[in-house]
Amino acid sequence: MTKRPAKSEIVTRMLNRGNRSGKLASLGRLAFLAAIALFWTGCHHRAPVVPPPTSAPSAQAPIIQGEEGIASWYGGRYNGKRTASGTIYNMYALTAAHSPLPFGNLLRVHDLENGDSVVVRIDDRGHFVEGRIIDLSYAAAKAMGMPSTALVRLQILRVGPRASSGIYSVQIGAFLDRNNAERLKRRIEKKFQPVMIRQAAHGNGVFNLVLVGQESTRQQAERLASQLIQAKLAKQTYVVRTN
Numbered sequence: 001m002t003k004r005p006a007k008s009e010i011v012t013r014m015l016n017r018g019n020r021s022g023k024l025a026s027l028g029r030l031a032f033l034a035a036i037a038l039f040w041t042g043c044h045h046r047a048p049v050v051p052p053p054t055s056a057p058s059a060q061a062p063i064i065q066g067e068e069g070i071a072s073w074y075g076g077r078y079n080g081k082r083t084a085s086g087t088i089y090n091m092y093a094l095t096a097a098h099s100p101l102p103f104g105n106l107l108r109v110h111d112l113e114n115g116d117s118v119v120v121r122i123d124d125r126g127h128f129v130e131g132r133i134i135d136l137s138y139a140a141a142k143a144m145g146m147p148s149t150a151l152v153r154l155q156i157l158r159v160g161p162r163a164s165s166g167i168y169s170v171q172i173g174a175f176l177d178r179n180n181a182e183r184l185k186r187r188i189e190k191k192f193q194p195v196m197i198r199q200a201a202h203g204n205g206v207f208n209l210v211l212v213g214q215e216s217t218r219q220q221a222e223r224l225a226s227q228l229i230q231a232k233l234a235k236q237t238y239v240v241r242t243n
Contacts, residue, residue: 070152089123197211
């Protein structure tokens with residue numbers, strides 16, 4: 001005949017089971033809280049990866065003879081830096097940044113406001129500001145008597161083969177708040193140029209993408225991405241083709 005355990009023994013077993021269950025429950029709660037903390041940390045530090053704007057085609061845009069629009073110029077802070085064509089930018093040379101005209105092509109820029117014109121060589125990609133169609137060198141703008149911006153018409157003088165390589169930039173941030181993108185842009189511009197902000201619809205919102213550089217090959221853009229990380233200006237980078 002099996003001996004029934006005493007009441008004190010039954011109570012002890014129940015307490016032990018309760019303690020084990022309590023420990024398991026506590027461990028479960030700790031694991032859940034740790035998972036939440038890990039998820040929050042990842043979301044807090046990791047910028048969303050947003051693909052390049054859908055408006056940027058994989059092929060170059062068509063070349064338009066007689067294109068009209070606003071021209072601007074760029075100088076000081078870009079002088080001596082490498083252009084998208086690989087040449088060193090000289091603000092005192094008659095050059096310009098344009099897309100999609102092939103590098104080395106000649107272009108006459110007619111100022112529709114004062115009647116002056118200037119012939120420039122395309123050696124960089126631009127424009128750097130939305131709403132512009134071309135960025136002239138400092139010397140080209142001075143030769144045409146252009147103060148800051150002007151309404152111009154572009155006359156293509158020589159059209160060669162289309163450039164086979166793409167234009168690549170490094171995406172270092174994607175923000176729903178434009179102000180955050182502007183703050184990051186100002187910070188990066190102290191060491192790297194050009195820095196652009198482009199918008200892209202993604203999910204339920206429109207993101208402001210911060211793009212650095214205009215490189216002629218993916219390899220050059222990847223080197224730029226490494227430089228940005230080494231300078232501690234970016235934690236994550238994403239190379240995108242922008243032309």
